[in-house]
Amino acid sequence: MTDLTPIMALGGQSARTQILGALTLSETPDLALASLALRRGTVQPVPMGLPLPGPGGWTAGQGVSAFWTGPGQWMIEAVGRADTGIEQALKHAAPGCSVTDQTDGFAAIEITSSAGGAPIRALLEKLVNLDAAGFGPGSATRTGLEHMTVFVIRRSEDRLAVIGMRSLAGSLWHAVERAARHLQEGTQ
Amino acid sequence: MLIPHPLLGPRDAQEFTYLGDASLLNRPDGLADTAPEAFNDYVYLRDNPAGLHRELWFHEQGDRSWLIVTRNTVTHEILGAELARDVALAAMGGAQ
Numbered sequence: 001m002t003d004l005t006p007i008m009a010l011g012g013q014s015a016r017t018q019i020l021g022a023l024t025l026s027e028t029p030d031l032a033l034a035s036l037a038l039r040r041g042t043v044q045p046v047p048m049g050l051p052l053p054g055p056g057g058w059t060a061g062q063g064v065s066a067f068w069t070g071p072g073q074w075m076i077e078a079v080g081r082a083d084t085g086i087e088q089a090l091k092h093a094a095p096g097c098s099v100t101d102q103t104d105g106f107a108a109i110e111i112t113s114s115a116g117g118a119p120i121r122a123l124l125e126k127l128v129n130l131d132a133a134g135f136g137p138g139s140a141t142r143t144g145l146e147h148m149t150v151f152v153i154r155r156s157e158d159r160l161a162v163i164g165m166r167s168l169a170g171s172l173w174h175a176v177e178r179a180a181r182h183l184q185e186g187t188q
Numbered sequence: 189m190l191i192p193h194p195l196l197g198p199r200d201a202q203e204f205t206y207l208g209d210a211s212l213l214n215r216p217d218g219l220a221d222t223a224p225e226a227f228n229d230y231v232y233l234r235d236n237p238a239g240l241h242r243e244l245w246f247h248e249q250g251d252r253s254w255l256i257v258t259r260n261t262v263t264h265e266i267l268g269a270e271l272a273r274d275v276a277l278a279a280m281g282g283a284q
Contacts, residue, residue: 055251070253
């Protein structure tokens, strides 16, 4: 059998990390994703003890988290479970719902700030056409970023995640990195 | 231009794509005797009002819901938005 070497979404042998001023950008290859959609007449489940968020929301539970992606639709995340996926466990926990593995379709960039929420807000203002001040912890939405479709999640005051299409991971990293670099140069 | 999304609040109009007159929701009965005339009207004939216009917008770079947006075609003022799903279900008598 052909010997294939797994590589990261950004093409490296290991996940890329870059520190730019107060912001640290990290490629997150171990994030498992699965979409969950209600079917007609099904009751909204509480999969894996996780209360599903309302429109524009993100909630975290024990090892799993979820964000709203549309009416009756959510994306479930699990850090560290990209190798095994979570669709089996999720399907079991949400009987009657449509569950689809999404892990390999997306690439995630986690952004942490060492100086509180201000650098995250400044980065949001540069990157997406959302109300950065109103996009507080627990917010998540799908929007456009340099003509790419992304999910933006405010995990906490000093943490932001940008999840984009895997085939565009390089362009997405470039956009986020350039914005963070401009912020760094502007404040120094 | 901002679209007041009923679920997500004000969102940039660039996230949306425009389809047209909201009367497209009222698809004629294809089995009726008058179906050819009805479909001719449905496909080709539109009012072109100077003023209030109800139209379909798709939140393509967002939650992918269809909205009915009420817009003033003279001033481009957006007067409101509702989920097309709710409107269509209400027109069908609330049946799911």
